[in-house]
Amino acid sequence: MDRLTSMRTFVNAVDLGSFRRAAEAGRISATMVAKHIADLEQHLGGQLLIKTTRRQGLTLLGEAFYERCLRIIDEVAQADALAEHMLQQPKGMLRVTAPPTFGNLVLSPLIVDFLQRYRDISIDLVLTDRKVDLIEEGFEIGFRIGSIDDDALVARRLPPYRLKLAASPIYVAAAGIPLVPEDLAAHEIIGFRQWEARRFWRLQRGGEAIEIAVQPRLLVNDAEAARRAAVGGFGIVLHSAQMLADDLDAGRLVEVLPEFTPPSQSVHMLYLSDRRRPEKVLSFIRFVLARLAAGAGGRQI
Structure with a gap:
């Protein structure tokens, strides 16, 4: 049996003076009250109540255990009240994770505005290109660019992430500018792992979709490093439009x-499918959706 329920039943039996009244208070049968108390006595290895035909009383063990039960029940009630308060009030630490480029360019300014509005909330923001397991790693909110395959999470669509091809004027002056996608084979390519640069680049013109195999001579896993290499004149980069x-x-x-437009990458905000989300989580979700709602004129990031 549930130990806490048995304790509450025992306290009711003592306070109300009979198993019958304790049963009414707990909305169970008198037989079940007796089972709860018998279970406690078996666990403790001693008798809690002395019952006669006219009255019931506590043993010495029962008196000591009764006092402890009162304290435990009160502490549980306080813990429940605290949890309820935290669920209703936007306060506490919120753990958020996002890819570095999106986190720096889009999310960080938004978070600053959010924290200025909600003074009782703190945010622990972790930026990584690694696919984070929100549940295992203790994050309440995550942002992901690309496909979503986590059925245990709620995914809210945000404006898509636009990409562009770019190079420095110095590089173009020396190597020439490609006129068609096939010309990319003769150029130096700066690869960024997040856009699958190791294999191919996807481009489209009108309804035409093109896949161009690329072989980057420089392959990086950091967005800023890819941008700097392009500005430095090494070659052509496929990168976030906002980053460039x-x-x-x-x-x-x-x-x-x-x-020839690279197709936009989908962006989603992810969170756990828990119906009783703390107000700090709900406030953040509402804030992000209001600021970055994908339905607002089809706006892109």
Whole structure:
């Protein structure tokens, strides 16, 4: 039997003076009250109650155990109240994980605004390209670019992640600019593992889809390193449009094959499928969706 339920039943029997009244209070039978108390006595190895035809009383063991039960039941009630309060109030530590590029460019500014609005919430943000197991690693919110295959998680779609091809003016002046995707075979390629650069690049023009095999001579797993290599004049990079925006505006990079568009990557916010989510989680989910809702005019990141 459940030990805590047995303790509550025992306390009710003492406070109300009979098994019958304890049964009514606990909405169980008097027989079940007797079973709960017998189970406690067997576990403790001693008698808790002395029953006569006219009254019941506590043994010395029963008196000591009764006092302890009162404290335990009170502490459990306080713990329940604290949990309920935390579920209802947006406060506490929130653990979030995201890919580095998305985290730096999109999520970090959003989190700053969120924390300024919700003063009682703290955020532990972990940026990694590794596919994180939210449940095993204790994260409450995750962001993922690309396909989702976690049935245990709720996935909310965010604006897609746009990609562009770019190179520096110095590189283009020396190596020429590709006119069609097939020309990429004659160029130096900067590969970023997140976009499957080791195998091929996907491009599209109108309804036409093209897959171009690429062989990067420089393959990196860090977004900033790929951007710097392109700005430094090494070759052509396939990268986040937002990551390249400042360099394109300043002329440090030029867009390559602009009429051939790399397909956007899907972006999702993930969280556990728990119906009783703490208010800190719900507040963050609502905030992100309001700021980055994919339905807002088909906007892309």
